[in-house]
Structures are given as C-alpha cells and as structure tokens.
Amino acid sequence: MxxxxxxxxxxxxxxxxxxxxxxxxxxxxxxxxxxxxxxxxxxxxxxxxxxxxxxxxxxxxxxxxxxxxxxxxxxxxxxxxxxxxxxxxxxxxxxxxxxxxxxxxxxxxxxxxxxxxxxxxxxxxxxxxxxxxxxxxxxxxxxxxxxxxxxxxxxxxxxxxxxxxxxxxxxxxxxxxxxxxxxxxxxxxxxxxxxxxxxxxxxxxxxxxxxxxxxxxxxxxxxxxxxxxxxxxxxxxxxxxxxxxxxxxxxxxxxxxxxxxxxxxxxxGDDKGLILPPAISPIQAIIIPIPGKEEKESAAVDAKAKEVKAKLEGAGIRVHLDCSEKRPGEKYYHWEMKGVPLRIEIGPRDIANKKVMLALRTGGKKPIDESKLVEATRDAFAEILKTLEEKAKKELEGKISKAKSMDDLKKGTGIFTAGWCENQKCADEVKTETGGVEVRGFLFDKKKEKAKCVKCGKDGTLAYWAKAY
Amino acid sequence: MxxxxxxxxxxxxxxxxxxxxxxxxxxxxxxxxxxxxxxxxxxxxxxxxxxxxxxxxxxxxxxxxxxxxxxxxxxxxxxxxxxxxxxxxxxxxxxxxxxxxxxxxxxxxxxxxxxxxxxxxxxxxxxxxxxxxxxxxxxxxxxxxxxxxxxxxxxxxxxxxxxxxxxxxxxxxxxxxxxxxxxxxxxxxxxxxxxxxxxxxxxxxxxxxxxxxxxxxxxxxxxxxxxxxxxxxxxxxxxxxxxxxxxxxxxxxxxxxxxxxxxxxxxxGDDKGLILPPAISPIQAIIIPIPGKEEKESAAVDAKAKEVKAKLEGAGIRVHLDCSEKRPGEKYYHWEMKGVPLRIEIGPRDIANKKVMLALRTGGKKPIDESKLVEATRDAFAEILKTLEEKAKKELEGKISKAKSMDDLKKGTGIFTAGWCENQKCADEVKTETGGVEVRGFLFDKKKEKAKCVKCGKDGTLAYWAKAY
The missing domain is CATH 3.30.930.10 (Bira Bifunctional Protein; Domain 2)
Incomplete structure (x- = not known):
C-alpha cells in the first residue's frame, strides 16, 4: 500500500x-x-x-x-x-x-x-x-x-x-x-x-x-x-x-x-491494507513457514506447518499455508494487505519449543503452546473482533456531535444531532448551504426530543444529520 | 399425489x-x-x-x-x-x-x-x-x-x-x-x-x-x-x-x-412423490411424535422428540420436528410427498424400550437403540443413497440397447447405440423419421467402435442415440 x-x-x-x-x-x-x-x-x-x-x-x-x-x-x-x-x-x-x-x-x-x-x-x-x-x-x-x-x-x-x-x-x-x-x-x-x-x-x-x-x-x-x-x-x-x-x-x-x-x-482497514473480521475473511488464518539455516530445519518446519494446517482445518477454521517461493516478509506484507485476521508463524526455534507464533492483524504477537493451538486460535479471533469493535465504537462516538447552529454544521465533520422543523424546505437549504449535510432521520422507537430547527429556528425535533454517500 | x-x-x-x-x-x-x-x-x-x-x-x-x-x-x-x-x-x-x-x-x-x-x-x-x-x-x-x-x-x-x-x-x-x-x-x-x-x-x-x-x-x-x-x-x-x-x-x-x-x-421419485438424496434434501430427517392414549404419555413423547432433534442437530444433521396438529398419518403423507429421505417416529412404546423407529423413504422400517441414534441415522442416509443409486443404474442399463435398424430405433425407447456415418444429413433424417431420436454423441476417451450407419449403411462409428428434452 x-x-x-x-x-x-x-x-x-x-x-x-x-x-x-x-x-x-x-x-x-x-x-x-x-x-x-x-x-x-x-x-x-x-x-x-x-x-x-x-x-x-x-x-x-x-x-x-x-x-x-x-x-x-x-x-x-x-x-x-x-x-x-x-x-x-x-x-x-x-x-x-x-x-x-x-x-x-x-x-x-x-x-x-x-x-x-x-x-x-x-x-x-x-x-x-x-x-x-x-x-x-x-x-x-x-x-x-x-x-x-x-x-x-x-x-x-x-x-x-x-x-x-x-x-x-x-x-x-x-x-x-x-x-x-x-x-x-x-x-x-x-x-x-x-x-x-x-x-x-x-x-x-x-x-x-x-x-x-x-x-x-x-x-x-x-x-x-x-x-x-x-x-x-x-x-x-x-x-x-x-x-x-x-x-x-x-x-x-x-x-x-x-x-x-x-x-x-x-x-x-489501516495503512497496511484491509483488516477483515474473522467471520467473513475467506482465509481466517495464514500459516507462514520460516525457513531454517539448514535444509533439514526447513523440512521440519514445512512438516509442522502442514500438521498445524490439518489440525485447524479439522476444527472448521479456514486456513491456508503459504508455501510459495517468496520471502517470509513479502508473505506477511501480502496477507496483511488482504486483511487476513491472523498470521501463524512457524520457525525452527518454535518447533524446538513446541510453540507457534500468533500475529494478530490488529496488532500484537504471542507465542502459544502447540497443544493449545485450536483454542488459542479461536481466542485470537474473539480478541480481534473485540479490538475492531472497540476501535470502531470509539471512532463513532468521537464523531457524533451536537450542532447548535448552521456554523457548527458547516465546520464540523461526522454525524450531528440538531433540531429540525420537519419541513423538507429547511433540510434542502441546509444541504445546499453546508455542501451536503442532510437529515438522516430520527432514532427508532425512542421518545423524540424537542429542539429548535437549526435552519429556521421554529419548534422542531432533534434529528440526525450527516453527509452521505 | x-x-x-x-x-x-x-x-x-x-x-x-x-x-x-x-x-x-x-x-x-x-x-x-x-x-x-x-x-x-x-x-x-x-x-x-x-x-x-x-x-x-x-x-x-x-x-x-x-x-x-x-x-x-x-x-x-x-x-x-x-x-x-x-x-x-x-x-x-x-x-x-x-x-x-x-x-x-x-x-x-x-x-x-x-x-x-x-x-x-x-x-x-x-x-x-x-x-x-x-x-x-x-x-x-x-x-x-x-x-x-x-x-x-x-x-x-x-x-x-x-x-x-x-x-x-x-x-x-x-x-x-x-x-x-x-x-x-x-x-x-x-x-x-x-x-x-x-x-x-x-x-x-x-x-x-x-x-x-x-x-x-x-x-x-x-x-x-x-x-x-x-x-x-x-x-x-x-x-x-x-x-x-x-x-x-x-x-x-x-x-x-x-x-x-x-x-x-x-x-x-415414486407414486408417493419425491425422494430426495440425503445430501440435497433441505430436511434430511423428519421427526414425527406419535401421541399416546394419555396426556402424560404424549408429553413424554414430545420431550423425547425434542431431545432427539437436539442430538441430531448437534451432529450437523438437518432435522425438523413436526409438532403440528395433524394426525401422524397425514404427516407421513406430507413429508413423503416432499421427499424427505428419513422419517423418525417416536411413540410411547418406543420410549419404554429406549428405541426410535427409522422409516426410510426408499422402503423399510427399523427400530434402533436410542443410544445409537446419530450413527444409525448416518447409516440410513448411506443406505438410502445406495438404494437410489442401484435402482437408477439398473433402470439405465435396462434402457440402453443396440439398434441394428431404423425399425429398432422407431420401436424401442431409451438410449440406443447404433452406427452413424457422422454426416448430419443422416442424423436429421433419422430424427424426422423416428419422431425425435437424435445423435447424442460418442463416449469420451474411449476407442471408437466401427459400425455401419443405421440410416445410409455406409461405414461409420458406433454412436449414442436418444430422444432428448
């Protein structure tokens, strides 16, 4: 990217x-x-x-x-x-x-x-x-x-x-x-x-x-x-x-x-590319074998990688083993860009320690015991989902603001709450004057809050406003 | 039906x-x-x-x-x-x-x-x-x-x-x-x-x-x-x-x-309606509770039916429990017509014996131990598939015949093998004269067998012929 x-x-x-x-x-x-x-x-x-x-x-x-x-x-x-x-x-x-x-x-x-x-x-x-x-x-x-x-x-x-x-x-x-x-x-x-x-x-x-x-x-x-x-x-x-x-x-x-x-x-997504939630990623975990200095080491890594793949597949996890000719770093870059939520690295040292390394696309790496592979993978997916959710919620909350005037609507970005007289003429005028901020509506099933129309000042209702695609 | x-x-x-x-x-x-x-x-x-x-x-x-x-x-x-x-x-x-x-x-x-x-x-x-x-x-x-x-x-x-x-x-x-x-x-x-x-x-x-x-x-x-x-x-x-x-x-x-x-x-399919192969049937097993004479018995049957359903669902089997008001016989008729491959009947006597009754849409009923439910259900699916396959193969074989003359083509039904000069004119004439029997082609990847054209008598190849949709 x-x-x-x-x-x-x-x-x-x-x-x-x-x-x-x-x-x-x-x-x-x-x-x-x-x-x-x-x-x-x-x-x-x-x-x-x-x-x-x-x-x-x-x-x-x-x-x-x-x-x-x-x-x-x-x-x-x-x-x-x-x-x-x-x-x-x-x-x-x-x-x-x-x-x-x-x-x-x-x-x-x-x-x-x-x-x-x-x-x-x-x-x-x-x-x-x-x-x-x-x-x-x-x-x-x-x-x-x-x-x-x-x-x-x-x-x-x-x-x-x-x-x-x-x-x-x-x-x-x-x-x-x-x-x-x-x-x-x-x-x-x-x-x-x-x-x-x-x-x-x-x-x-x-x-x-x-x-x-x-x-x-x-x-x-x-x-x-x-x-x-x-x-x-x-x-x-x-x-x-x-x-x-x-x-x-x-x-x-x-x-x-x-x-x-x-x-x-x-x-x-981020500067590296996509981040797909585990539930919808075509590949949920990508396994990258890290070659050793000697051929024997690399062969052991490849064998272990296949074993890990089979174990995860058996647990219903969508997993892929990247055994292309590319260097590990290139592979990281490629699958990060595609948004695969979890990377599993396996190198000679991991084999010796009976560990594999989990790298979460949302950040953080941790070695885990091979015996806890399936469980740890599932936990990692849950953690990734939670991280994505918290980040997204925080971003959303930070971008909802109350607009008291046309100036607030013109200068701010994101979602606004502001009064509206429920007359389309006012909504249209706001949209024109702000370069696109339009009425998105009212919360469903919530008591309507009274508020003066941000455009005409008449009695109205608190509505949600934003620019939209 | x-x-x-x-x-x-x-x-x-x-x-x-x-x-x-x-x-x-x-x-x-x-x-x-x-x-x-x-x-x-x-x-x-x-x-x-x-x-x-x-x-x-x-x-x-x-x-x-x-x-x-x-x-x-x-x-x-x-x-x-x-x-x-x-x-x-x-x-x-x-x-x-x-x-x-x-x-x-x-x-x-x-x-x-x-x-x-x-x-x-x-x-x-x-x-x-x-x-x-x-x-x-x-x-x-x-x-x-x-x-x-x-x-x-x-x-x-x-x-x-x-x-x-x-x-x-x-x-x-x-x-x-x-x-x-x-x-x-x-x-x-x-x-x-x-x-x-x-x-x-x-x-x-x-x-x-x-x-x-x-x-x-x-x-x-x-x-x-x-x-x-x-x-x-x-x-x-x-x-x-x-x-x-x-x-x-x-x-x-x-x-x-x-x-x-x-x-x-x-x-x-048969005179009762569809028979769907287990792999493609939206419901693979339909559970029919058979009410008892007393309310207590029927309640026990319903509870058992729910238990059986949960057990099969847990094993990944597409199962449905028909607890509508209809009589068991009506339910049989309905689900047979829709082609559900397996029916599971549960009545008061079955509960006493720790059994359930499996009725295969391809024929045959057998009581099975409740403890072997999942296994027996899977076996029944395999048996149904095999029965369907054998029946279909036998029917196909019985309807492939060698046609030596235009008369054979006109009088027979099903698939014929007969010589063809590979000239479209002959194929078209055969189709017209037989009311629809047409050249379907040659077996892929098999050595072609020589045979005189069933229409013009010239040298040709053994081809497959049939009427087609």
Whole structure:
C-alpha cells in the first residue's frame, strides 16, 4: 500500500483493487467484477445473514429478474420512485417484445402478485421469504465500487402478516437480525427512521442503518421498511379471518447489500491494507513457514506447518499455508494487505519449543503452546473482533456531535444531532448551504426530543444529520 | 399425489407444484418462482458443486449480467449460436441506451475480456474461476420448469491454461467434478462428446452429461467444453512464455444448471412423490411424535422428540420436528410427498424400550437403540443413497440397447447405440423419421467402435442415440 488511509478516497480505490476485491475495468459503468477475495468475503457475510433469516423462519426462494411493465407500474408511488433508474428489456432475439420487461431494481412488484396467490386465509400467515440476487439501477450519479453501482448484489427479505401489530413485530425482528449481522462484522451503526420525503417509494416508513466511514460521511448499509397495506391493496393480497371477513395483509421488507463489505473495509482497514473480521475473511488464518539455516530445519518446519494446517482445518477454521517461493516478509506484507485476521508463524526455534507464533492483524504477537493451538486460535479471533469493535465504537462516538447552529454544521465533520422543523424546505437549504449535510432521520422507537430547527429556528425535533454517500 | 409416476409428464407437473419446488404462475413465460423447498434443494446441490470447484482451485467470482453488443458479438460463431435467443436491454429510465446490452446467455464474452487483462505471463496460469448466477435465453420452444425456461440458475466454471495439454487435463478434472457431484445425487449418466454440429458455439468440442428420465428421453444435465484458443484469439488472451514469446491461452468451460434437480426428481421419485438424496434434501430427517392414549404419555413423547432433534442437530444433521396438529398419518403423507429421505417416529412404546423407529423413504422400517441414534441415522442416509443409486443404474442399463435398424430405433425407447456415418444429413433424417431420436454423441476417451450407419449403411462409428428434452 502506497497510500495512507488518511487519504481515504484514494486508499479505498487502491486497496479494493490490490486486495482483489473488485476489478472495475469491465466496459459498462458501475458494473465491476467481484473477484474471488472480495466475493468470498461477501459470500461469507451473506451466509451469516441468510442463516439469521432462516433461523427466524424466512424461507429462501428465487424470484424472476424481469417484471412486465404493467405489474411494475401498478403501485404508482413505487414506479415514480424508481422510474428514472430502471433498465428495460425490449428485445428478444431480433423481435421487439410485446410488453417490455423491467430489470428488477427491487422485487416488491415481482413477489407480491405471487403473495396474492399464496395468501387466502388467516392460517397462511406469517409468509416470510428472502432471496439473494443482483438488482439493477441505471445510476446517473458517479459510481463507486461496492458503494454505488448499476448492479448490486443483495439480500432482500419480504414478509406478510395479518395486521399492523405483527408487521411492527417483524420490523423489530429485522432490526435484531441486522444488528446481529453487523455485530459479527464489528460495525457499529445508527438505525434511523428516515424523513418522510426520503422513505422507500410506497412504504409507510423506512428505517435505515448508517455506518460512519473514515471521511466523516455515512454509508446507508441496510434498510427496513414497513409497507403497511399499501402494496396489499394494489396487488390484492387479501385473506379471510376466522369469521370469514376479508382483510388486507400488512407487509414488511428488509434489504442489505454488498455495501456491508465497503463498510468493513472502510471502518477497519489501516495503512497496511484491509483488516477483515474473522467471520467473513475467506482465509481466517495464514500459516507462514520460516525457513531454517539448514535444509533439514526447513523440512521440519514445512512438516509442522502442514500438521498445524490439518489440525485447524479439522476444527472448521479456514486456513491456508503459504508455501510459495517468496520471502517470509513479502508473505506477511501480502496477507496483511488482504486483511487476513491472523498470521501463524512457524520457525525452527518454535518447533524446538513446541510453540507457534500468533500475529494478530490488529496488532500484537504471542507465542502459544502447540497443544493449545485450536483454542488459542479461536481466542485470537474473539480478541480481534473485540479490538475492531472497540476501535470502531470509539471512532463513532468521537464523531457524533451536537450542532447548535448552521456554523457548527458547516465546520464540523461526522454525524450531528440538531433540531429540525420537519419541513423538507429547511433540510434542502441546509444541504445546499453546508455542501451536503442532510437529515438522516430520527432514532427508532425512542421518545423524540424537542429542539429548535437549526435552519429556521421554529419548534422542531432533534434529528440526525450527516453527509452521505 | 393423485397421479401415478407411470404417467410421468403429469406426475412431474403435479409433484413439483405440490412439493413446493416451483410455482409457474408468474406472468412471464418460462420464468417460474423457485419456492423454498425447491430452491433449498438446488442450493444444497450447488453448495456441493461449489465446494468441489473450490477444492480444485476454482475461485468464486461474480461477473456482470449485461454485455455490450460489441463485446458479445466479437466471437462470430458464438453470436450466431445465441443470436436468436438473446434478450436485450435497450432502455435506461426513459432514455434509449447508446449501446444495447445483452442479458447473459452464458458468460464467455463477459469474462474473457477480463481474462485478457489478468493474463500477461506464463506465471499467471492456471486461471480458474466459477460463478453461480442466472442466465437468460429467449426460448421459443415450450418451457418446462427446471428443464427448459427463459431464466436458468446455474454454475459456470471458466479456466485458462498455457497450452492444449493443460486444457485437456482441465477437461478431465471437469469430468471428475461432475461425476462426483452426480454420485452424491445418486444419478448415473452418459458423458458423450457431442457431434460437431451440436457443439457449443465457438468450442473445439463439447462433452455433455445425459441423464435418462423415466419417459425414456434423456436430459442434458451438464456440459464441458474445450474452447482451444478460439476465444483467446478473439479477446487477445495472450501471454509471454519463459523466452518472452507470445502465445494464446487455451480455455475450458463447464456448466451445470438447476436441471440437476429435475433429474433427481424424475429418476428417484415414486407414486408417493419425491425422494430426495440425503445430501440435497433441505430436511434430511423428519421427526414425527406419535401421541399416546394419555396426556402424560404424549408429553413424554414430545420431550423425547425434542431431545432427539437436539442430538441430531448437534451432529450437523438437518432435522425438523413436526409438532403440528395433524394426525401422524397425514404427516407421513406430507413429508413423503416432499421427499424427505428419513422419517423418525417416536411413540410411547418406543420410549419404554429406549428405541426410535427409522422409516426410510426408499422402503423399510427399523427400530434402533436410542443410544445409537446419530450413527444409525448416518447409516440410513448411506443406505438410502445406495438404494437410489442401484435402482437408477439398473433402470439405465435396462434402457440402453443396440439398434441394428431404423425399425429398432422407431420401436424401442431409451438410449440406443447404433452406427452413424457422422454426416448430419443422416442424423436429421433419422430424427424426422423416428419422431425425435437424435445423435447424442460418442463416449469420451474411449476407442471408437466401427459400425455401419443405421440410416445410409455406409461405414461409420458406433454412436449414442436418444430422444432428448
């Protein structure tokens, strides 16, 4: 790494390319290749998320990519919200299609006509599904790999319930799932109810997870929407209750994208490169044999390295032995840059002492007894996670400040709390005057605190503000 | 199930819907919903395949869905082969795109321009990648869920090598991977080199796995292609050897789709419904508590059922306890239809005897000691796999016959061996006259046997023939 992390934007672009996260040279704007190190970390992350969804009763399905125009347009606000960003398939072979097909920007309009078929009676609830797919948005803004692009790898959960109360419980379940998910990535967040003008098109309200990046901007890294019965009315998702009376279903939807990796890279990385949380690193421990002065010594080291590898693999740890021709120092540099959380060094002296050396990517080296290898490795992972988490929490806390005036908003960086009259006009003016500081919303489920609007001075509510990606 | 398997086509349509494999009511032809039981089985299957690919050094990546027309059209034969079937994105929001974008029917033209960037020197080999994605074909033929559709879930592996020899080794590796994969699904196959006119557009030769379905037609269930340096020349995938001389890379590609599940459903199912091989069944063992006459007995059964569930889960077995209100017989029927390979019954008498009852979906019931639960469950899975495999092999062998004349081809069913002059005209005439029997190819890597052409009587080679999906 030639670029220090203090130069965050350039550092990010360098590290995602050097570490093999993405390659942006594919000739369609905003459609990078997710190369194997990056896609491996994304898949590990998503496997954690998918497991959390399965445990809470969401069944994994796969719905089509393409939506006929009439289905897509049925929910008026929804199409208004996405209309300008939709890619359309209009041609099949050399023929023009009779109905053009939207390439999904999200799957409400694909799934809900099916929900209407599946839901008949009150016994059909809850209906909880999820899928991991790519979605498409014809972005006109500048793209940034993993952050903003035209092809987004994500997981979306969609559920339907009998009534408002059950939908509200689902919202809390979603918050819990995403909180557990981000805990395994050691990423603190703010979960905020977005202002009405910024909610998901067609939703009653939207909650979004914001993660603070090192440049002081926040990254929206997951969303949870209460759709009430808005879509149910459009797509006729109705059921008979115990008395035979008809009601509309209440729905929720959650989404989380490959941005989770952008956040992990941004928050945890350092001047040497990435630091991946153990749960999502494609390789959790890299073994580096340190050759001896004599061939015999080196042979013993190699044999021991293989033994250590087998032992860790047997314990379900993702481990790799680097027996390339490079010098140990070069190997250190390479795997540090890629963010492997733990390095295990084995040299002739270690063998003599029945020890191996653990070097944590978050800092610190310690010799451990070979007999305690698996246990010590697991402890090291826990320590790394804790170190990352504490550091990230401290950074976040240090960058949340109270802004009492427009000047505070203009001069500070990070996340601000400041009063807002809940009028979009004021929010827009603040954004223009501060060069981007915008209302991110209110804490969910907390009593709202009164505060004078930072722009107009009228009565208002304490809100969260930040520049955002 | 109301339809016997002897009426295969109707049975298939009923079982895939009733068991929750797919729902075909989505209003775009050939684009079904993969519902959670079906998609679960597909994901389990693909996880096995992905693991086999990773073990042989193929890195998982994710490449874009959309291909600019100029890239897609660069390999002339390739576009000719796919041209009529490609879906095109022409519109973004309300604008017409400057270049239209093909929705991938397969990813050679997407990946290989990147391969050209990644490969510079002989040290960059082997390059082995794979991805699991959906591909699109604007099918004009009748669609059939999991068999032929417009949206196909598949895994494709693409690799590049120094020379022909290494590419040939990769072909053998592919054969090995797919053979191991189909062994875990207990599905026997023929691996055949397709006739030249039927090879993958742009390939040197293609090998395809055919699986015999109960109606006597074969299903192409995986393909392996040697691309030689055909694509390398078009996309400039070149490298410098040790002497600094430039060469084109040699390439191979493998593909396997959700058809693997269609084959497992077709080959293994019976009049009661599906029989899923244990490795791919979302639930491997279903526990059914048998209530006693008194409440106390039933409570003891429920407690024991939970204990058994926890024990099996702890051993990594996918198990579910059905404690719904339905009668045991109804539960049997339900889970048999869904193809769960093993049922575990627990009643008051079993508790008294410290036993549980194992009922294998392939037939047979046996009481086992509770203390041997995990071991006996694993043994039962192995027995089920073996039973499925033996039955499928016997069926396949019984349906391969030697055809000496056009009459044999017309009257028989299944797979035939018969001579062919290797002239497409004869193959086409046979297909027309027999109502669909076509040349499937030659055994790979086996000495070709001479035989007179079944159509024209001229000198030829013994080939495999069958009707195909």
């Amino acid at each position: 030639n670029i220090p992390k203090s130069n965050f934007s350039d550092w990010y672009n360098e590290v995602i390319y050097s570490a093999g996260i993405v390659d942006i040279r594919y000739p369609v704007k905003g459609m990078p290749i997710y190369t194997s190190w990056g896609f491996g970390a994304i898949r590990k992350s998503f496997a954690i998320l998918e497991e959390l969804l399965e445990q809470t009763g969401h069944g994994q399905m796969l719905f089509p990519l393409l939506v006929p125009e009439d289905l897509f347009g049925a929910e008026g606000e929804h199409i208004k919200g996405f209309g300008g960003e939709v890619l359309w398939v209009t041609q099949g072979g050399n023929e023009t299609l009779e109905r053009k097909l939207a390439v999904r920007p999200t799957s409400e309009t694909i799934m809900y006509p099916m929900f209407a078929q599946w839901i008949r009676a009150h016994t059909d609830f809850p209906l909880k599904v999820h899928q991991t797919v790519t979605i498409y948005r014809h972005e006109t803004k500048a793209t940034k790999p993993l952050v903003r692009g035209r092809e987004v790898y994500w997981n979306e959960a969609h559920s339907a319930f009998r009534n408002e109360k059950e939908a509200e419980e689902s919202i809390r379940e979603g918050l819990q799932i995403y909180s557990e998910f981000y805990a395994t990535l050691a990423l603190p967040f703010t979960a905020l109810v977005r202002p009405d003008y910024d909610k998901f098109p067609g939703a009653k309200y939207s909650i979004a997870f914001d993660i603070l990046m090192p440049d002081g901007k926040v990254l929206q890294a997951a969303t949870i929407h209460n759709l009430a019965d808005n879509f149910a009315k459009v797509y006729s998702i109705q059921y008979d209750d115990e008395k035979g009376e008809k009601h509309y279903a209440h729905q929720t939807t959650f989404g989380l994208s490959m941005r989770c990796l952008a956040a992990a890279i941004g928050v945890h | 109301n339809i016997p398997k002897s009426n295969f086509s109707d049975w298939y349509n009923e079982v895939i819907y009733s068991a929750g494999i797919v729902d075909i009511r989505y209003p775009v032809k050939g684009m079904p919903i993969y519902t959670s039981w079906g998609f679960g089985a597909i994901r389990k299957s693909f996880a096995i395949l992905e693991e086999l690919l990773e073990q042989t050094g193929h890195g998982q990546m994710l490449f874009p869905l959309l291909v600019p027309e100029d890239l897609f059209g660069a390999e002339g034969e390739h576009i000719k082969g796919f041209g009529g079937e490609v879906l095109w994105v022409t519109q973004g929001g309300n604008e017409t795109l400057e270049r239209k974008l093909a929705v991938r029917p397969t990813s050679e033209t997407i990946m290989y321009p990147m391969f050209a960037q990644w490969i510079r020197a002989h040290t960059d080999f082997p390059l082995k990648v794979h991805q699991t994605v959906t591909i699109y074909r604007h099918e004009t033929k009748a669609t059939k869920p999991l068999v032929r559709g417009r949206e196909v879930y598949w895994n494709e592996a693409h690799s590049a090598f120094r020379n022909e020899k290494e590419a040939e080794e990769s072909i053998r590796e592919g054969l090995q991977i797919y053979s191991e994969f189909y062994a875990t699904l207990a599905l026997p196959f023929t691996a055949l080199v397709r006739p030249d006119y039927d090879k993958f557009p742009g390939a040197k030769y293609s090998i395809a796995f055919d699986i015999l379905m109960p109606d006597g037609k074969v299903l192409q269930a995986a393909t392996i292609h040697n691309l030689a340096d055909n694509f390398a020349k078009v996309y400039s995938i070149q490298y410098d050897d040790e002497k600094g001389e430039k060469h084109y890379a040699h390439q191979t590609t493998f593909g396997l789709s959700m058809r693997c599940l269609a084959a497992a459903i077709g080959v293994h």
